[in-house]
Structure formats: C-alpha cells, structure tokens
Amino acid sequence: MxxxxxxxxxxxxxxxxxxxxxxxxxxxxxxxxxxxxxxxxxxxxxxxxxxxxxxxxxxxxATITPLVADDKDEEDDFAVLFNTRGHWRAEDRPHAWGDPETTLAQQQFWAVFEACLTRLPDSVARVFMMREFLDFDTPGICQELAITTSHCHVILHRARMRLRLCLEQRWFTTEAHPC
Structure with missing residues (x-):
C-alpha cells in the first residue's frame, strides 16, 4: 500500500x-x-x-509565485543566456516544447485507459496493477494473494485481453476520442 x-x-x-x-x-x-x-x-x-x-x-x-521579482534581477538572469551580439548562446537555446496536441492526446489516452482499468473486476484489476504499476513479480503476487502461478498468468491474460478490447472500442477507433 x-x-x-x-x-x-x-x-x-x-x-x-x-x-x-x-x-x-x-x-x-x-x-x-x-x-x-x-x-x-x-x-x-x-x-x-x-x-x-x-x-x-x-x-x-499551490501558490502562484510572481514571474518577476525585480526588473534588475530579471536582466541579470537573462544576460547570461545571450552572447555579446545579443544572440542565444548555443548551450542556452530554448528546447523544443513538443507538440501540445500530442501531449493532450496522451493525457486523454491515459484517462481512457484508467476508465478501462476501473471496469475490470476487482480481483483482475488488483493482479494487473500489482504487476504493471507496482512492479511485483509473479511469485510476489502469488504469495501476496495466495494464488498459483498458473492462475496469476490466467488473470493477467484476462486483464490484458479486456483492456485491449476496451481500448479498441474507446480509443483506437476512427471516431473522436472521448474526454
């Protein structure tokens, strides 16, 4: 826990x-x-x-901190980012922020995945979460839940199949993704 x-x-x-x-x-x-x-x-x-x-x-x-405490401090902080000609220093150039649409899609995917996970029966979800989220190995799961290795494998297989079906129906479709 x-x-x-x-x-x-x-x-x-x-x-x-x-x-x-x-x-x-x-x-x-x-x-x-x-x-x-x-x-x-x-x-x-x-x-x-x-x-x-x-x-x-x-x-x-969560508290919101002021973006700029003092104009003088801001100038000092930014001065080290540029060379004498006013261009970005190579090592201080801004990094790519990634694609916001991709980030949003990933967040939506995990929301759908979580919804699918909650639809699993409790015993199946527990074994799946122990294995995939908590990184328990099969003997650890079997010992914790007092089940056999073969039963553990069957439960994991069922969990993966149900998750696959749910994700195929709710995510991997040509229709718009649910929020």
Missing part, C-alpha cells in the same frame, strides 16, 4: 500518512464493510480515495 501511495504522491512521508489515514478509516468504519469484496480491496479503495483527496488538496494549496 505504501509503495502504491508513493508512486501516486511522490512523497514518502505523504504516502505513509495516506496509508495510515486509510487504515484508520477502515478501522473506524469496519461496520460499513459489507464483505462483498475482499478486505484488502476495500482498504485499498479507501487508500485510493485518500490519495485523490491529498492530490486535490495539493492543487488547492
């Missing part, structure tokens, strides 16, 4: 806090656990919500 939170939050202390909050919420809300899913799945869902809450809070708390 901590590893997953660290991947999402990119902050070890924040990840530990999110996991602790998720475990505390699960403990205090154990009466609401219906047993329809595995306990691990339920607690992991609570963790995902805590991660989303943390990310939203970070966005709200």
């Amino acid at each position: 901590v590893r997953f939170a660290q991947l999402q939050l990119r902050d070890p202390a924040g990840a530990e806090d999110a996991v602790q909050e998720a475990l505390a919420a699960a403990l205090s809300g154990q009466g609401r656990f219906s047993g329809q899913a595995a306990l691990k799945t339920w607690v992991f869902a609570i963790l995902k919500n805590k991660i989303v809450d943390t990310l939203r809070l970070r966005q709200r708390m």
